[in-house]
Amino acid sequence: MITVIGFDGTPLSEGARAAVDAAELVVGTARILDEVGVPPTAKRHHLVRLDEMLDEIAPYDRVCVLASGDPGFFGIVRTLRERGLDLTVLPAASSVAAAFAAIGMSWDDAVVVSAHGRDLRPVANVCRAFPKVAVLTGPGAGARELGTALPDRTFVVAQRLGHADQRVEILSSHAAAHAEFEDPHVLLCLDESRLTSERGWLAGFQGVPGAWALGESAFAHRDSMITKSEVRALALAKLGPRPGRLVWDIGAGSGSVGVECARFGAAVVAVDHDAASGDRIRANAAAHAVAVEVVVADAPSALDSLPQPDAVFVGGGGAEVIAACADTPAETVVVALAAIERVPETISVLTKAGRTVDGVLLQSSRLSALPGDTHRFAAANPVFLLWGERR
Template sequence: MADRVTVIGWDGSPLSRAANAALSAATLVAGAAHHLALPEVPERAERIRLGSVDLAGRRIAAHRGSAVVLADGDPGFFGVVRTLRAPEHGLEVEVVPAVSPVAAAFARAGMPWDDAQIVVAHPRTLRRAVNVCRAHHKVAVLTSPGAGPAELALLLDGVHRTFVICEELGTDREQVTVLTSDRVADHSWRDPNVVIVIGGGPETTATGAWIAGRDPAYPRGVRGWALPADAYRDGGADTVGETGEGEFPGLRAAQLARLGPRTGDLVWDIGSGSGALAVEAARFGAAVLAVDSDPEACARTTAAARTFGVPVQVVQGRAPHVLERLPEPDVVRIGGGGVPVVTAVADRRPERIVTHASTRDEAEALGGALAANGYRVDCALLQTVELDTSAWSERERSVVFLLSGVRSDLAP
């Protein structure tokens, strides 16, 4: 095992005294081509071009002497430190950090970033990174070849955002460009770059933030979820009937529990009604696309999202036809439309689907459609009775069949 391993961050500025001391004593130096070309790298040292960090880790572990790993920015932030410390390498490292690309990007933009979401986009994770950009007001994206600004913008089609694109930070070719998302794909961008994606809600102005990656005023709004229908009447639903069939809080709670929306997901809410489920899924950090054929329901959903301060994209159209042009979902709630809509949704292969039925025959038909399309189906009969606590008398009774489908290849 190497006698000493020092990981040095580089941001284009002169190296610190500690970094220079570690390099001058190094017998092995690993890094990208531009790192190995630095004049501070000793001529006598063995050099390893960093391609696979795992392979480099094995070489470093077998080396006898002092090893240095050079990496861009802060190597402990989405960097090589985690890999080098992994059990298979067992390396104890000293870290000399530089300014991370994310910190540098926000500095160039003149913006605070303690409330930003930060994601890494590779071709295999690009869709989830895009969903975070849909769901949050401020996101920094560390890009990679094949998952850069143009690809982000194309997948955000129909969602307006502002991009701050920072190319080759810390070099002589550094460039910062501000564009709206609809214009980003018209350009070619140099790697590496960091993209700050802004939009999806008002800029926060509260001070006294205490937790990273959250609105400075977090937590705010109403505590809890599966809120009563009254909570959504400010969004334009004046009566319980206007919140939509099957939208009572008990059913909504069960649907959300089975969907399990989370950061990086895209939720379809088909038949959004009052927007209650769409808003609550968004409050879990998921991106939400709400669909309804009724323009008044679309307006209520938009108003509810505004009231609760969450971004929800609303699409007016009738399922199943409108679904053909929507981006791929992770989980879907179907508020109506019967077997044709269930079948169309199942064809898109989301991980989970929930829907409901008012009769056993309807439940059997919907469950059969889910099963025929490769989903493991569960069904429960939910009955709730709302009581007037002033007289402890029955106020309202709801009975509904809840159906949930989990894609068979994911079912435990």
């Protein structure tokens, strides 16, 4: 029998204490084993490597595994269940709950991600996209590294939660980038300009939006200079926006594509050379309650300083801009074109970058009213949509 016990620094419950006292083998980090107290009749195993732990517990009938907080929340319960082991789980409060409690903040609307043993890029992208994120950190993937990647955020760094020497610091992401922290720790990444007191009904990420490819009237734009909803629908399908991904919207104009990607949970950087367009993009993002980082600058010179994208939409710009986007690690580069003469050039640029190219000519006609309560279908301007994917 394997009993998995969560430990949050407080005395064990009666049931957990009895399980530890009756165990033949007790597994945990050296710190937790010392604090809990292992009876002399039981063997101690310091948890360092999971494969070693699994080999160690095999011969024993009564095993206790001690883990921080709630072991079923990004914890060891999943690993043991994947090995087909039967478990009794006695959880404690999760470290995320403890970190939010330490600053007196609710967290039903927080997104929780784990950076432990994982690539930091998607974690950083979630922190860009959402206003309240809890990060379970690991060596080389903590507050210092995320502070370097994330400007203008408030960090709450909680170390040794539940213990007598617990430390909870509130600092800027810039300050965190130049500080030292004990591993592991819990990081709360807050965009205070977007935090609300609105009561929700679904914890964490609210899922995909109820509608997409919104009508042009959903966005402020200039003289109908906006990617039309029919084009946007296919562009979104090719860009694949979702939490953990970063999308560039180049030549963004109204930012309609970028805003729609953000509504799917992606992090978005919108680039346009026009300051008035930058203001419109910010207003459209605010109107749809999403985060879009706006860069007012000429592409492609501005692109080198941006975080690397997972997908790119090019709504404006010449061959040089498309080539710069095609040379990024992005899985997909989607280009919208109005002029037929630009199609062969764009195909060539995407192909030379080592991408497999496909595309469609989108021709749509919209229902339009006529006098006498009659209707017709009015043709919209055709648009070429090309995309280049990494082989």
